[in-house]
Amino acid sequence: MAAKRSGARSKRGINERLQPVQEPRSEPPLSRERIVTTAVELLDVQGVDGLTMRRLADRLGSGVMSLYWHVDNKEDLFDLALDSVLEYRGPPQMVESRNWRGEVVHMLEDWRASMLRHPWSASLLPRRALGPNMLSRLELLSKTLSRAGVADADLNVAIWSLWNYVMGATITRASFDLSDDDRSAAQQHLTRVSERYPTIERSRLLLDNDWGGTFRKGLGFLLDGLSPRRG
Amino acid sequence: MAAKRSGARSKRGINERLQPVQEPRSEPPLSRERIVTTAVELLDVQGVDGLTMRRLADRLGSGVMSLYWHVDNKEDLFDLALDSVLEYRGPPQMVESRNWRGEVVHMLEDWRASMLRHPWSASLLPRRALGPNMLSRLELLSKTLSRAGVADADLNVAIWSLWNYVMGATITRASFDLSDDDRSAAQQHLTRVSERYPTIERSRLLLDNDWGGTFRKGLGFLLDGLSPRRG
């Protein structure tokens, strides 16, 4: 039922306060947090298809159906795992810097890095409702751009453009990562048919490996375009 | 086996030449093309999870395992369906226009439109090897940018930037489309927590519905940034 989840959450909080220090048992009890953490581990190691409720229960030393006390269903679990991976700790220094561009670049590179640390996360993000961590990131981004002088009327477009760029870049990068073994196969396949695509070949589009650098450079171009109009 | 597929392909070609005009039977025989076409229909109607080999066979009036004569496996089928949807017919007029920017915009909007016509396609594209139709599109895009004066050294970044932008925009748009019923639920959820995200709310980031306009405007900004440096 719907009551299940919230019930579990509130009960746990009370429990921990009532029995503060006790059993350091070998197998800690199930909890929403433990489930999510382990799910992320599993996703990192095995990929999206590698996460199954049975495997997850195995790893937790529990029965499969016990998971459903703490989690609505597998979709719900994906939402939780995804948001748990998107926390943002903020820019290195707290100063209200006048370097808005540096701040934006830092935020977006951190966002990208967070997703690449968990390659399953990028492709999951667009098709789910935005969790609190993602909303915070977007709010901070909006605020920075706004402070930088982007008009309210352009803010919408600016943010979506950056979102699109980061998501596209990261999803693509994460996907190419997965197919690592067929990398050489793809390369020689490409060289085989490359006379049909001479410009692609000349630009070394599919052979370049400097993903980070390309990301940064392209982001620079986009920010150039988004910058408050130069006289 | 590996021989299966290529064998099937060559055999069919020969067959059709040997018995040119004959049975307009009620149930046409299976063929790779018919399978792919029907798979696309199914995907359009039911989404990615809606495509199962059994449903596909049902719709084709065949046994499930017959499909595997023409198609290696479900992954293979996805590749074929995806590329079949990405054909490009070229710009409206054949002229070698000097309006490179208009050409690029046309190509990218057509690309986006093709994917949105089949909302399952966008999120599939980044994680698979590029098929011939996608490679053609990229080659044409490269050529146009190159003709427009983008240096070979920048071509790589330029194309990836556009790719990222289009993919991010389209994947996001297509995903929002799927969750149509919970649209209003999401909206009121957002309004409920929007005091925590005032800038997001002010920009109407998640409430705006003019996807096409936002796409076009943002693309304009990106092209501004990518344009061969102004004097």
Place this chain on the structure above:
DNA sequence: TCATCGTATGGTACGTCGTACGAGTCAATC
């Protein structure tokens, strides 16, 4: 002290999936 109740666990079972295997049909060839 005992009954009740909410929290939590997990075994069994159902329906669905992709696809391996191998038996079958049928037309063309020798």
Place this chain on the structure above:
DNA sequence: GATTGACTCGTACGACGTACCATACGATGA
């Protein structure tokens, strides 16, 4: 008439998400 290759498909297997239900246990109220 036997053989061969292209093609079809029924059966079966192991894996999946999860509904349903029995169970256990600590806290509460009588």
